Amino acid sequence: YGFTAGRELTFNNIILNFNYTIEIENPTYTSDIGLFYINGGKDASGVALTDDYGNFTFNNSAINMTNTGATNRLHAIYYDSCGGTITLNNSQLNITDFPEDAIEWGGQANSYLEIIDSTYTSDHNRGGIIGTWNVTIDNSDVQVIDSTTSGSNGANFNITDSTVDFSNNASHGLSTGDLFISNSTVTANNNAYMG
Numbered sequence: 001y002g003f004t005a006g007r008e009l010t011f012n013n014i015i016l017n018f019n020y021t022i023e024i025e026n027p028t029y030t031s032d033i034g035l036f037y038i039n040g041g042k043d044a045s046g047v048a049l050t051d052d053y054g055n056f057t058f059n060n061s062a063i064n065m066t067n068t069g070a071t072n073r074l075h076a077i078y079y080d081s082c083g084g085t086i087t088l089n090n091s092q093l094n095i096t097d098f099p100e101d102a103i104e105w106g107g108q109a110n111s112y113l114e115i116i117d118s119t120y121t122s123d124h125n126r127g128g129i130i131g132t133w134n135v136t137i138d139n140s141d142v143q144v145i146d147s148t149t150s151g152s153n154g155a156n157f158n159i160t161d162s163t164v165d166f167s168n169n170a171s172h173g174l175s176t177g178d179l180f181i182s183n184s185t186v187t188a189n190n191n192a193y194m195g
Helices: none
Strands: 002-004 007-012 015-020 033-039 054-059 062-067 074-080 084-089 092-096 111-116 119-123 134-138 141-145 155-160 163-167 176-182 185-187
Touching: 062 074
Parallel strands: 002 033, 007 054, 015 062, 033 074, 054 084, 062 092, 084 111, 092 119, 111 134, 119 141, 134 155, 141 163, 155 176, 163 185
Antiparallel strands: none
16 A cells, blocks of 8 residues: 555554565565555655655554565555654554564654554564654553564654563664653563664
């Protein structure tokens, strides 16, 4: 599913099961794709527009994204040259076995991931939360485990009343810019580099 920046997609009271079962059609094509792909606009000279955004809201929903087919270049949620907000509210998001990242940013400062009263699991993807997202985790359970590279790599985290685990990742575990923790349990064990 793809949409251009400036759009919003909301899932309410729904169970969604996505299983990507085929190989990428042209393995020699070098551009990455995503199960959910958000493409930002560019100005006349080809520079990304910094005010473009694409918002996802998962409200009271359960979403399972699994890959059993692609061996390269497939992300679960991929922001290409735009920011935006991904909101989990009273929801579950499980992402498993993607050869690229579970959630990857588009390189923009206006990139937010809000996990509120929810569960987020990234299990055995290339990366779990990749890029400098501004992440809020409130009264939630977050597991980013068994990544084939980094669990995270520079996001800003504000964690409150939550249980968070970044463990068994093949590169960085919980690699952050700003890290605020309040009344929470945060674990980062058995990562190849910094916790």
